[in-house]
Each structure stands twice: as structure tokens, then as C-alpha cells.
Amino acid sequence: MKIAMIGHKRVPSREGGIEIAVEELAVRLTAMGHQVDCYNRWQDFGAGAVRLPREYKGIRLIRIPTLASPSLNAFIxxxxxxxxxxxxxYDVMHFHAEGPCAMTFLPRLFGIPVVSTIHGLDWQRAKWGRFASRYLLWGERNAARYSDALIVLSNGNQQYFRRTYGRETIYIPNGVNLIPCHEPEEISHRWNLSKNSYILFLSRLVPEKGLHYLISAYKKMDTNKRLVIAGGLTRNNEYVRQIRGMAEDDPRILFTDFVQGRVLEELMSNCCVYVLPSDIEGMSISLLEAMSCGVQCLVSDIEENVDVSGGYAVSFPKGNVAMLQSCLERILSEDGCLHDREGQIAFVREKYSWDYAVGKHLRVYEQVAGKNKAGKN
Known part of the structure; x- marks a missing residue:
């Protein structure tokens, strides 16, 4: 089959869960003999632009110019x-995320089968202004109306689309690559971090991830465990300035900036607890990665986090700083005594497989492409 992937930022990258998911799907589909084209966003096209690859692991990378402006980027x-x-x-165009799904009507006009994946209800995110939120809602409605198949990552989103649009969806959870456990070598050299000496937040630094709750709770704690915040420190970003301001009077708080590869694996492997205090999630691959290496996890009690963790993570009421603090203090005092590490790893291995996800996607592609051919005949 010939498949187009539209909606992510760039492949390869770890800029977000969508980028990870698109890369994992595309790499495996290509290895099975299918042709996959990933439509990458391209903003750095000035005189000093870095030359970008046109192919990655057999995937054709097609550069689409756009603007850096968050409100116009996805639309253009x-x-x-x-x-x-x-x-x-193409046999199938696969759209990812609500913004890009606004254009699903165009391939349908030309008789091209459309598959859409809603990674989360993006219009609910605090960072978007009025115009952007309305555009995202338009994308959501178009995904519900024009997609031959609509994929969601959570049972909650299945119920939402059924209730709001009367639209049936297909539940296909993301997979996870098991994080290999490493001794703290690189992170020890860079930041003097040792095993079980720190609390880890590893995510994009955006309001809906709830980092401000975590910093507020942590600063009230009497602990020698450091708080490590691993996420891209975007320049001229109001929220990044806010959280850095919150942390500046506490030397225990460490900002690492964006991490990947061996450094990311070491941070995951050696933290005493991974915290995801988000208000909104689609399906957190970072949470799955933390669970895959047996780390104790503390998450907000939103449905997406609770479903993903399958009862192995401790949860607290979303946005409740006092309860977040209390749960963190309890976990640190127990020192992992009540944590079923082996059961957690086995749960992730059994439930979240990229190979399983790819097989399900391929069946969806074949179904919608087959219906389209039958309709033409």
C-alpha cells in the first residue's frame, strides 16, 4: 500500500507523542514492504537553513513549508x-491530531480514503486562543464527518465522539518501546544525579501538563530528593518563564532542557518516582516508557492516565496541590516497598505493543481502501 502521514511536526523526532507514534508506525509499515510518506513541517528555510534528510529508514520525508506562529502553523x-x-x-491518507483533520474533506472530494487519529481533544488545551480553539473544533467535526475510519487512543474519547457526534470510533492504543535500564553514568557526570536521588518530570513544558502544580507541591516538601524537570526550554515562551520563575528560589530544582537517547533512558531508569500531573492527556507515551522500566509513577486522576496505568500508578485529584504533595511524601517514605515493579513491567509488555498497533492500523487501511475500490467498481 501507499500511505501518507499528515499532521505530525517532524519524523524522526521526540517533540511529542504524535511524532513518536507516527515514526513507530511508519518504520514498521515500511519494513513490511509498504510505502510510507511522512509530510514534515519545515520552518527553517532561510539562508542558513540546515539541510534536512529526504529519507529515514525507508520512509520518504516530504518537507512542507509553514510558519513558526503556533496559531497559524497547523493551518498553513x-x-x-x-x-x-x-x-x-495514495491508497490511504492518515491524518493525525484535530488541527490537520480540518482538511479531511479535501481527499474525500477526490475519492481518496481517509483515516484520522485523534490523539487528544486539543481544543481544550489552555495554550490556544479563541481562533485556534475554534479551528481545532472544526478539525474535530471534520474528522467525525469525513473520515472513513476514526481512531482514538482512549475509552473516554470513544464515548465523547459517540455522545457528541453519534460517530463510532476504533480504539487502538499506542505501543511503547521498553526503556533499557542503565546505571547513572551520563546524568551523574552532567548533573551529579545518582540512583533514587530525584523525582522526575519528563514532558513538554506546556500548561496542560500541570508542572506548576508539581513545583508548588515540591517546594512545600522537606526532602533532599531533587526535582528534575526534563523538557525543552523554549525561548520567549510565557509558560516556561512562569515555571522558571517559580523554581528560581529553590536550588533543589534542576532543568535539563530537552533530552533523548541514553540521557533520557538514564533519567527514567534511576528516578525514585515519575510524576505526570496533567490536566489533559491523549495517551502519554512518556508515562508508558516510565512504567516499562518499572519506575513508580504518580499521575493525576484523569481518565486517560488512570486507564493507561492499569492500577499500577498512584493517582491524586487533578489540580489538587495538597494531595499531590501528600502522595509524593507517602511514596518517598515507603521507598518503593509497596510497588509491584515486575507486575507493572509485565502489564506494559502485554498490553502496549507497537507491532499489535501496526497490525490493527494495517487492517483499518486495507478495509477503507477495499471499500473505496469496491465503490468505484
Missing amino acids: YSVLAVLRALTGR
Whole structure:
């Protein structure tokens, strides 16, 4: 089959869960003999632009120019990506996220099968202004109306689309690559971190991830465990300035900036607890990665986090700083005594497989492409 992936930022990258998911799917589909084209967003096209690869592990990378402006980025990219893809003679166009799904009507006009994946209800996120939120809602409605198959990552989103649009969806959870356990070598050299000496927050630094709750709770704690915040420190970002301001008077708090590879694996392997205090999630791959290496996890009690963790993570009421503090203090005092590490690892291995996810996606592609061919005949 010939498949177009539209909606992510860049492949390869770890800029977010969507990028990880698209890469994992595309790499495996390509290895099975299918042709996958990933439509990457391209903003650095000035005189000093870095040359970007045109292929990655057999995936064709197609660069689509867009603007850096968050409010216009997805719209411009989606329009140009779809117009370019209309000439590609694809068996399926697979859209990811609500913003890009606004353009799902275009391939349908040309008789091209459309699959859409809603990674989360993006219009609810605090960072979007009025125009952007309305655009995202338009994308959500178009995904519900024009997609031949609509994929969601949580049971809650299944119920939402059934209740709001009367639309049936297909539940396909993301997979996870098990994080290998490493001794703290690189992180020891860089930041003097040792095993079980720190609490870890590893995510994008955006309001809906709830980092401000964690910093507020941590600063009230009497502990020698450090708080390590691993996420890209975007310049001129109001929320990044806010959280750095909250942390500046506490030398126990460490900002690492964006991490990946061996450093990320060491941070995951050696933390005493991983914390995800989010208000909104789609399906956190970072949480799955932490669980895959047996780390004790503390999450907000939103449905997406509780479902993903399968009862192995401790949860606290979303946005409740006092309860977050209390749960953290209890976990640190127990020192992992009540944590079923082996059961957690086995749970993740059994339930969250990229190979299983790819097989389910391929069956969806074949079904919608087959219906389209039958309709033409």
C-alpha cells in the first residue's frame, strides 16, 4: 500500500507523542514492504537553513513549508500538505491530531480514503486562543464527518465522539518501546544525579501538563530528593518563564532542557518516582516508557492516565496541590516497598505493543481502501 502521514511536526523526532507514534508506525509499515510518506513541517528555510534528510529508514520525508506562529502553523501546513498529497496517488491518507483533520474533506472530494487519529481533544488545551480553539473544533467535526475510519487512543474519547457526534470510533492504543535500564553514568557526570536521588518530570513544558502544580507541591516538601524537570526550554515562551520563575528560589530544582537517547533512558531508569500531573492527556507515551522500566509513577486522576496505568500508578485529584504533595511524601517514605515493579513491567509488555498497533492500523487501511475500490467498481 501507499500511505501518507499528515499532521505530525517532524519524523524522526521526540517533540511529542504524535511524532513518536507516527515514526513507530511508519518504520514498521515500511519494513513490511509498504510505502510510507511522512509530510514534515519545515520552518527553517532561510539562508542558513540546515539541510534536512529526504529519507529515514525507508520512509520518504516530504518537507512542507509553514510558519513558526503556533496559531497559524497547523493551518498553513495542513492546507499545503494535503494539496501536495493529492498528487501522490495514495491508497490511504492518515491524518493525525484535530488541527490537520480540518482538511479531511479535501481527499474525500477526490475519492481518496481517509483515516484520522485523534490523539487528544486539543481544543481544550489552555495554550490556544479563541481562533485556534475554534479551528481545532472544526478539525474535530471534520474528522467525525469525513473520515472513513476514526481512531482514538482512549475509552473516554470513544464515548465523547459517540455522545457528541453519534460517530463510532476504533480504539487502538499506542505501543511503547521498553526503556533499557542503565546505571547513572551520563546524568551523574552532567548533573551529579545518582540512583533514587530525584523525582522526575519528563514532558513538554506546556500548561496542560500541570508542572506548576508539581513545583508548588515540591517546594512545600522537606526532602533532599531533587526535582528534575526534563523538557525543552523554549525561548520567549510565557509558560516556561512562569515555571522558571517559580523554581528560581529553590536550588533543589534542576532543568535539563530537552533530552533523548541514553540521557533520557538514564533519567527514567534511576528516578525514585515519575510524576505526570496533567490536566489533559491523549495517551502519554512518556508515562508508558516510565512504567516499562518499572519506575513508580504518580499521575493525576484523569481518565486517560488512570486507564493507561492499569492500577499500577498512584493517582491524586487533578489540580489538587495538597494531595499531590501528600502522595509524593507517602511514596518517598515507603521507598518503593509497596510497588509491584515486575507486575507493572509485565502489564506494559502485554498490553502496549507497537507491532499489535501496526497490525490493527494495517487492517483499518486495507478495509477503507477495499471499500473505496469496491465503490468505484
